[in-house]
Amino acid sequence: MVTTEGWRPAASRSTLAMRAEMLAALRVFFAARNVQEQQTPILAPTTVTDSNIDSICVGDRFLQTSPEYHMKRLLAAYSTDSFQVSKAFRGSETGTRHLPEFTLVEWYRIGFDWEQLATEVCELINYLAAGYRVLEQPNFITYRQAFLNAIVCDP
Structure with a gap:
């Protein structure tokens, strides 16, 4: 951990407590x-x-x-x-x-495909951020559709 004033940690006590809670929640998930x-x-x-x-x-x-x-x-x-x-x-x-x-x-x-994994990423973020922010279910589009939407180019 980086220090800013000699021996004092850069992270606050509340930050360390939040980190510990998040790591525990991650393991529960x-x-x-x-x-x-x-x-x-x-x-x-x-x-x-x-x-x-x-x-x-x-x-x-x-x-x-x-x-x-x-x-x-x-x-x-x-x-x-x-x-x-x-x-x-x-x-x-x-x-x-x-x-x-x-x-x-x-x-x-x-056995997970990319859509299942992307959904699980959102579930993990929502689980860890409970009470702070909720991500909506991902909107899946194809690689081709992303190009068409962004730069009107058909790859």
Whole structure:
């Protein structure tokens, strides 16, 4: 956690409490759907091959930019609905709302198509934001229709 005044944390006590509540709710959300929580390495001998993401090297290892690689290995080996709340690290990405170290959630669902997954994303956001804001059911359109709507071009 970044500090602004010597030893004092940058996050307020209320922010930390809200974060803890959100993480607990996230786990309840996935447990109710029989999605198993995983823990994968955050320090590994390899990293992503995405040229747009700067990995952080520590000795002969890399801090992981996301749990994707290790989660997909679990998925391939065990075909289990899985999620992970993980630290992720990306170099050259510092700003007022972005730090090189951050927390993310990544999950995989067996047999879900993109519409089911998009619906679940909205359900998760609504569950976590209960009492704050509610997202409407997503309006699904095709790739072709998106192009026609946005730039009147038929791909």
